[in-house]
Amino acid sequence: MSQRRVVVTGLGATTPLGGDVDSTWKAILAGQSGVRLLTEDWRELLPVHFAARVATEPADQMERVEMRRLDRSEQFALVASREAWKDAGSPDDIDKERLGVVIASGIGGVITLLDQFVNLNEKGARGVSPHTVPMLMPNGPAANVGLELQAKAGVHTPVSACASGAEAVGYAYEMIKNNRADIVVSGGVEAAIHQLPMAGFAAMKALSTRNDDPARASRPYDRDRDGFVLGEGGGVLVLEEYEHAKARGAKIYCEIGGQGLSSDGYHIAAPDPDGSGVQRAIKFALANSGLSTKDIVHLNAHATSTPAGDVAEANALRKALGADADHVAVSATKSMTGHLLGGAGAIESVFIVKALQDRLAPPTINIENLDPAVTVDVVRDTPRQLPSGDIAALNDSFGFGGHNVVLVFKSL
Amino acid sequence: MALSPADVLAGIKEIVEEVAGIPAASIELDKNFTDDLEVDSLSMVEVVVACEERFGVKIPDEKVTDLATVGDAVNFIVNAAA
Numbered sequence: 128m129s130q131r132r133v134v135v136t137g138l139g140a141t142t143p144l145g146g147d148v149d150s151t152w153k154a155i156l157a158g159q160s161g162v163r164l165l166t167e168d169w170r171e172l173l174p175v176h177f178a179a180r181v182a183t184e185p186a187d188q189m190e191r192v193e194m195r196r197l198d199r200s201e202q203f204a205l206v207a208s209r210e211a212w213k214d215a216g217s218p219d220d221i222d223k224e225r226l227g228v229v230i231a232s233g234i235g236g237v238i239t240l241l242d243q244f245v246n247l248n249e250k251g252a253r254g255v256s257p258h259t260v261p262m263l264m265p266n267g268p269a270a271n272v273g274l275e276l277q278a279k280a281g282v283h284t285p286v287s288a289c290a291s292g293a294e295a296v297g298y299a300y301e302m303i304k305n306n307r308a309d310i311v312v313s314g315g316v317e318a319a320i321h322q323l324p325m326a327g328f329a330a331m332k333a334l335s336t337r338n339d340d341p342a343r344a345s346r347p348y349d350r351d352r353d354g355f356v357l358g359e360g361g362g363v364l365v366l367e368e369y370e371h372a373k374a375r376g377a378k379i380y381c382e383i384g385g386q387g388l389s390s391d392g393y394h395i396a397a398p399d400p401d402g403s404g405v406q407r408a409i410k411f412a413l414a415n416s417g418l419s420t421k422d423i424v425h426l427n428a429h430a431t432s433t434p435a436g437d438v439a440e441a442n443a444l445r446k447a448l449g450a451d452a453d454h455v456a457v458s459a460t461k462s463m464t465g466h467l468l469g470g471a472g473a474i475e476s477v478f479i480v481k482a483l484q485d486r487l488a489p490p491t492i493n494i495e496n497l498d499p500a501v502t503v504d505v506v507r508d509t510p511r512q513l514p515s516g517d518i519a520a521l522n523d524s525f526g527f528g529g530h531n532v533v534l535v536f537k538s539l
Numbered sequence: 540m541a542l543s544p545a546d547v548l549a550g551i552k553e554i555v556e557e558v559a560g561i562p563a564a565s566i567e568l569d570k571n572f573t574d575d576l577e578v579d580s581l582s583m584v585e586v587v588v589a590c591e592e593r594f595g596v597k598i599p600d601e602k603v604t605d606l607a608t609v610g611d612a613v614n615f616i617v618n619a620a621a
Contacts, residue, residue: 192558192559193560196581256585257581257585258581258585261581
């Protein structure tokens, strides 16, 4: 059997910048911020009063009865996967035993869990919804998408905190590569804008507290960055075996060249300042793709706007890419979307696919003074043209626990 | 407190429409919850709990399996409230 290649044939998203891919990408290229003050009273309990909520509520995109038995993270998964499936040409006649789903979430149905705990305390056990468990389980988003599409090749949910979304795309890539499936709907979602997870992140001092200027709070690589901004939403990519996509005349965006995975073995939450885990993941990803550092022209960074993380990542990128880092346009789109945790690696993969399609690296906003410790070439304020011809780009994602995932995307 | 069958039917229609999204107009006494109205087992739990709250009755778990049709539920609730 010849080597199976994996391509992207569909995209979907619901993000703080738009209810679909087109509106989100347009806002990204325009350098808009999706971060706003929260309107809930509970914000006063917290040192942080803002977050990046989705631009379009799922209530505007799906039926009420369907919504009430779905956690918000599951709603995002269905909204984004429906768009992606349609974008892929709705290949409903595929053999369902060759169709898979891999959709991740970092935290799962945490809002359901906490709401139902309130119900239990107020109304007793009879007041707890029978939908509680299917709504709170972290595999719920993948399972619901799998059910809707009747996927039978396997439905999976890798969980690795903020690397989850990228790990899901990588897992989907492997499913096709290893001949377990011909099409896999992959991505990541998160719905954790709630006082408890926010209080937890705030207790770690991980969140920005720039309450007087929310839209400028997420500022990766800026000298005065003070933490990340919690976002919600998700992204979905339809991955497909190349010959399969060609045979049905599908629109092909680009190819997934490969992936690189590693773990730090260093600390539960802090990045390894040495960055050796990230470097190894980049090395593995390039080797897995048959590419060298010379081929890479763009990178969508993890860059969450935390003081330690951004510099550790930038140092690792510089070491892994060497002098070739000079021709890599680095974008930190979390400056606009906030940090979607388990959805981050997925929407950032969507952004890379769009960047390769439009040949435009998205901007990084809110850098007033570039941190002098950052030695990579950051795209600031406005999009940057990418070269013509064959090009490749990287998406790196890291998660609490020391998980490192690097995905490689190639023009086709 | 005595409940009229008509009042109970009207209440069940509202509950089933709310929980399962089935138009109230299609909910009649002879309809089977599972086969005709496609109320799944989890949604049936919601319907039962909502009926208990609304009509102030207890519907024990072992009785729920006997409530095959909307009419069965109306009769049970009317008798339980009598």
